[in-house]
Amino acid sequence: MGGHILKLIHEEEITLSAGVPTILYNLLNHPDSPKYDLSKLKFIVGGAALPEGLLKAAQARGNNRN
Numbered sequence: 001m002g003g004h005i006l007k008l009i010h011e012e013e014i015t016l017s018a019g020v021p022t023i024l025y026n027l028l029n030h031p032d033s034p035k036y037d038l039s040k041l042k043f044i045v046g047g048a049a050l051p052e053g054l055l056k057a058a059q060a061r062g063n064n065r066n
Contacts, residue, residue, distance in 0.1 A: 002026050002027055002030035002032070002033075003030055003031075003032040005027065006027060006030060006032055006033060006035075006036045007032075007036070009027075009036065009038070009041060010036045010037070013040070014041060015040050015041060015042060016041075016042045016043075016044070017041060017042075017043050017044070018043070018044040018045075018046060019043070019044075019045070019046075019047075020045070020046065020047040020048050021045055021047075021048050021049070021050050021051065021054055022048075024043050024045060024050075024054060024058060025054055028054075028057050028058060028061060033061075038061050038062055039061070039062050041062065043058065
């Protein structure tokens with residue numbers, strides 16, 4: 001399912017999404033994730049605390065802007 005979501009983010013040029021940290025983790029760690037440019041995606045996290053390691057991983061893949 002994560003690969004399908006990554007493909008949609010790319011094809012539909014999604015720039016904003018929201019979810020719990022687990023969704024962000026799954027997107028970043030999906031085997032197909034490196035195929036897609038996620039630098040324009042802003043992800044709002046709620047429902048649980050965002051672990052620092054996951055924040056750093058997301059920043060490394062994204063544009064690293066606040």
